Amino acid sequence: MANDLHTEGFSSPLSNPGQANAAIAALLSQGAEVAKPEIAVPAGGQFRLPGGFVSGNDFANARYDAEVRELNGGDEEAITKARNGGIGKFISTLLASGTVSVGDQKASPALLSNLLLGDRDTLLLEIRRATYGDEIVWDRYSCPHCGEEFRLSVTLDEIPVRRLADPADRVFEVELRRGRKAYVRLPIGADQDAVLAVVDRATESEQNTLLISRCLISVVEADGSENAVTGNPDFARALGLLDRKRILDAIEEKQPGPQYNDVKFTHDSCGKEVPLFISAGDLFQGL
């Protein structure tokens, strides 16, 4: 049931915009990057991206406005066909089908592969909203604590969204061991496509090596000398395990977009908090 969701302290921006805005402002002033709920424009399919589309390094002209449309039967045929080619093809076809424009550019494969993962996740979420509406329903959700099955529904606005404070924050510094540091960029669609293309035959460690080798820009040694290392899998393999973990953790912590791992509710029957994991498959249960 919808009211199984723990909604204490949640103020709807539609019924009480002042309180919601004040809550968001309070969160922001505490330095928290996660604010909820996001206010969505209901019908038009227009909204703001949490990371922003940047052409080259032109951060000053980042574009946040984007538009999606409802998927139709022709899209469904293309998407279900693409699914046979793997999850990467499925996601890229979904995005290409439902995205109308970002900023003043029409959606194209080149544009979509340049977007941050968090912006792509936001496009998927908005395509879902335009196609199926706001509510995700599980007819029989099983509580991991007490095992009771019940009907669960979550609205898309209950998913917290993290925004990038500054478009330039997509490149950042990570402290490594022994006085070294790395310059790293947030992954974009092209990185996701590359990793998902090998997901069936590469181990998780190998996928991490691929991601690090693509997103690591340079490493500054303890003596101050800097070496460009982009696209060098051998360098990514030679990094210590802790340094690799720090880089991957930083990427995870800084990526803007819907925070699917932060959705939780309290199960009334057992009183315990249940974390909810929502995937692209849950968003598009019909495909």
Ligand SMILES: [Zn+2]
């Ligand atoms: Zn329970």
